[in-house]
Amino acid sequence: MRNALASLLCMGVAGATALVERAASQTAPLRSVMGIAAADSLVSAEFAKDSVGSLTVGVIAGSQLVWTRSVGFADIEAGRRANRETVYRIGSVTKPFTAVMLMQLVAAGRVRLSDPVEEYLPEVRRIAARPSGAAPFTFLQLATMTAGLAREPDEAGPFWTGPVSKWERTLLAALPHTRYLSNPGTEHSYSNIGYAILGAALARVAGQPYVEWERERVFRPLGMNRTRFDLDPAITSDLAVGYQVNGDGTLDDTTAAHEARGGRGYKVPNGAIFTTVDDLARFVSFELGQAPDSVLAHSVLDDAFAGLVATDAFLQTGYGLGFMAMQRDGFPVLGHSGSVAGYRAAMYYDRHAQLGVVVLRNVVGGEQDPDGLALNIISTLAAAHRAEIEADINRRVKAQVASPHSEAAVRRIIEELRRGMPEYDRLSPAMAQQTRRQITEHQATILGLGALQSLTFMRVGAAGPDMYRAVFAKGTLEFRIWLNLDGRVDIFNYRAVVLSK
Numbered sequence: 001m002r003n004a005l006a007s008l009l010c011m012g013v014a015g016a017t018a019l020v021e022r023a024a025s026q027t028a029p030l031r032s033v034m035g036i037a038a039a040d041s042l043v044s045a046e047f048a049k050d051s052v053g054s055l056t057v058g059v060i061a062g063s064q065l066v067w068t069r070s071v072g073f074a075d076i077e078a079g080r081r082a083n084r085e086t087v088y089r090i091g092s093v094t095k096p097f098t099a100v101m102l103m104q105l106v107a108a109g110r111v112r113l114s115d116p117v118e119e120y121l122p123e124v125r126r127i128a129a130r131p132s133g134a135a136p137f138t139f140l141q142l143a144t145m146t147a148g149l150a151r152e153p154d155e156a157g158p159f160w161t162g163p164v165s166k167w168e169r170t171l172l173a174a175l176p177h178t179r180y181l182s183n184p185g186t187e188h189s190y191s192n193i194g195y196a197i198l199g200a201a202l203a204r205v206a207g208q209p210y211v212e213w214e215r216e217r218v219f220r221p222l223g224m225n226r227t228r229f230d231l232d233p234a235i236t237s238d239l240a241v242g243y244q245v246n247g248d249g250t251l252d253d254t255t256a257a258h259e260a261r262g263g264r265g266y267k268v269p270n271g272a273i274f275t276t277v278d279d280l281a282r283f284v285s286f287e288l289g290q291a292p293d294s295v296l297a298h299s300v301l302d303d304a305f306a307g308l309v310a311t312d313a314f315l316q317t318g319y320g321l322g323f324m325a326m327q328r329d330g331f332p333v334l335g336h337s338g339s340v341a342g343y344r345a346a347m348y349y350d351r352h353a354q355l356g357v358v359v360l361r362n363v364v365g366g367e368q369d370p371d372g373l374a375l376n377i378i379s380t381l382a383a384a385h386r387a388e389i390e391a392d393i394n395r396r397v398k399a400q401v402a403s404p405h406s407e408a409a410v411r412r413i414i415e416e417l418r419r420g421m422p423e424y425d426r427l428s429p430a431m432a433q434q435t436r437r438q439i440t441e442h443q444a445t446i447l448g449l450g451a452l453q454s455l456t457f458m459r460v461g462a463a464g465p466d467m468y469r470a471v472f473a474k475g476t477l478e479f480r481i482w483l484n485l486d487g488r489v490d491i492f493n494y495r496a497v498v499l500s501k
Contacts, residue, residue, distance in 0.1 A: 034381070034384035034387070035381040039057070039377045043055060043069055043377075046368055047071045049366075052072070053243050054073055055070070055071050055368070056070040056082050057070075057357070057359050057360075057377070058280070059357055059381065060288070060357070062486065065277070065281035070083050070086065074240040077241075082362075086239075086276065087226065087274050087276055088240050088343050088345060089345070090345035091271045091338025091344070092270060092271050092336060092337065092338035093273070093338040093345045093347050094272055096323055097214055098269040098322060099323070100218055100296060101206075101214060102198065102321065107300045110205055110206070113138065113139050114138050116138055117136065117137055117139055120201045120205050121197065124201075127179065127180065128176060128178065128180070130180050139202075144308070144319055144320060145188050145309075147185075147189075147191065148183055148187070148189060149178065149191040149197075151190055151193070153175075153178045153193060155174075155177045159171075159265045159266050160266075161265050162262070162266075163230075163262070164230045166263075167196075168203070170265045171193070178193050188310070190311075192267060211229050214229070218295065221294055222283060222286055222291060222295060226238075226275065226279050227273060227275040227276070231274065240360075240362035241257070241342070242340075242341060242363075242364075243342055243364070244341060244364050256342025256343065260274075260342075277358055281358055283347075287334070287356070288354055288429075298429075298432065301429075302430075302433040303433065306433060322336070324337070329379040331383070333349070333350060333379070334348065342363070344364055346370050353382050357374050359371075359373050385485075389464075396464065396466075397464065405483065406481055410466075410481055410492075411455060417446045426487075431490060431492070448474065449475045452471075452472055453473060454471045456468060456469045456471075458478075465481060466482075479492065
C-alpha cells in the first residue's frame with residue numbers, strides 16, 4: 001500500500017496543474033462576493049505545491065456558503081476525488097464547539113465563568129504539581145487557556161487511544177499524569193487536556209453526556225447533519241483517507257485510519273469531530289451571528305467575542321472563549337485551526353465584514369499549508385470588501401448622495417430607541433453590543449426630546465457617514481450613520497445641536 005502511494009506521490013509538482021484541473025469540484029458564488037477569483041487562484045497555487053491528497057475550501061458570507069472548491073483525491077489509491085460531500089477530521093476546531101456548550105450553560109444560569117471547576121469535577125484535584133497557594137482554576141481560565149495546565153499528560157501514549165464512548169474514563173485516568181505549569185490566571189498556556197477537562201466538567205453541570213449535548217444542542221439546530229464524533233455508515237463512505245507524509249516522502253495511511261476507527265482517547269471535547277465543508281460553514285455562520293437565538297442568544301455570543309487574553313509578548317495574537325484572534329494584513333481575524341493524524345483544518349472569519357473561510361485537508365506534512373491558505377483567503381476577501389466600501393464612500397462623498405435606505409434606517413432607529421427595543425439583527429455585531437450596553441441612556445435621551453418633527457439629510461461626511469438633522473419637539477440631534485453594503489447599520493451616533501434663531 002505504501003509503495004503504491006509513494007509512486008502516486010511521485011507525480012509531484014510537474015503534474016500539479018493538470019491534476020488541479022481534472023480533480024476540481026467547484027460551485028459558483030450564490031451571491032456577489034468580491035475576491036472569489038483571487039481565492040480560487042490561491043487554492044490552485046497552494047495545491048500545486050505538492051498535489052498530494054485533497055483540499056476542500058469554502059467561503060462564507062453572512063448566513064451563506066457562497067462558494068466551495070475541492071481539488072485532489074479523497075482516496076488516492078481508489079482514485080476517489082474530493083467534493084463538498086467529503087468528510088474530514090478537524091482536530092482542535094472542535095474546541096469552539098465546546099466553548100459554545102459553556103456559553104449555553106452560562107446563559108441558562110447553570111454555571112458561572114468564575115466558578116471553580118473542582119466544584120463540579122472534584123477529580124481535577126488529582127492534577128500534579130499544583131503551585132503552593134494557587135486558587136482553583138475556573139471555567140473561564142480553562143476556556144481561555146489560562147488555567148496553568150500542561151498541553152498534554154506526561155504519559156501521552158496510553159491516554160491518546162480508546163473509543164469515544166470511554167473518553168471521560170480515559171481523561172480521569174490521565175489527570176494524575178497531568179501537571180501545572182504555572183499559577184492559574186497568570187499566563188497563557190495552550191492545553192489540549194484543559195479543554196477535555198472543560199468538556200467533562202460541563203457534562204457534570206448539564207447532567208448530560210458531552211457528546212449527546214453537542215449533538216442535540218449544537219449540531220442538530222444548526223443543521224449540521226453530517227457532523228459526528230464517531231464514524232457511522234452515513235458518513236464512512238465519504239470519509240477522506242488521512243495521509244501522513246513520511247520523512248522519505250512516502251505516505252502513511254494506516255495511522256490516521258487506526259485513530260479514526262479506534263478513537264483518540266480523552267481527546268474528544270478538544271479534537272474529535274468529523275465534518276464537511278457545508279456543515280462547518282453553518283457553524284461559521286453561527287459564529288458570525290447569523291444563527292437562530294435558539295442555539296445561543298446573539299447578545300451572549302457578541303459578549304463572548306468582546307474579550308480575549310494576549311498569547312504573545314507583542315500583543316499580536318490572543319485567545320478568547322474557544323477562538324484564536326490575530327491581525328492579518330491589518331484585518332482582525334478570529335477562528336481556530338486543527339490537526340490530527342492525517343488531517344488538517346482551518347476555520348477563520350471576520351465578524352465585522354461578515355466573511356469566513358473553511359479549509360480542510362487530508363494530509364499532514366508535505367508542502368501545503370492549509371492554515372496559511374485560510375488566512376490568505378480571509379485577508380484577501382476582507383481587503384476586497386474594504387475596497388468595495390471605500391469605492392462606495394468615495395462615490396457618495398463626491399456626489400453628496402446618501403446611502404440607499406439610510407434615511408429610513410435613521411427613522412427606524414429613533415423609534416426603536418424610543419421603545420427601548422432595537423432590532424439588533426439589523427446592526428453589526430459590534431454596534432449591537434454597544435447599543436445593548438447603552439440602551440437605557442439612548443431611550444432616556446429620545447423620550448426626553450418628544451416627537452420627531454422633521455429629518456433632513458445634510459451631507460456625506462469625509463469618512464463616509466450620512467449626516468442627518470433630526471428636529472424633535474424639545475430639541476435637535478445630529479445623526480451620523482454608516483450602512484454596510486448589505487444594509488446593516490455598522491455605526492450610528494448622535495449629538496445635540498443648538499439651532500441658531
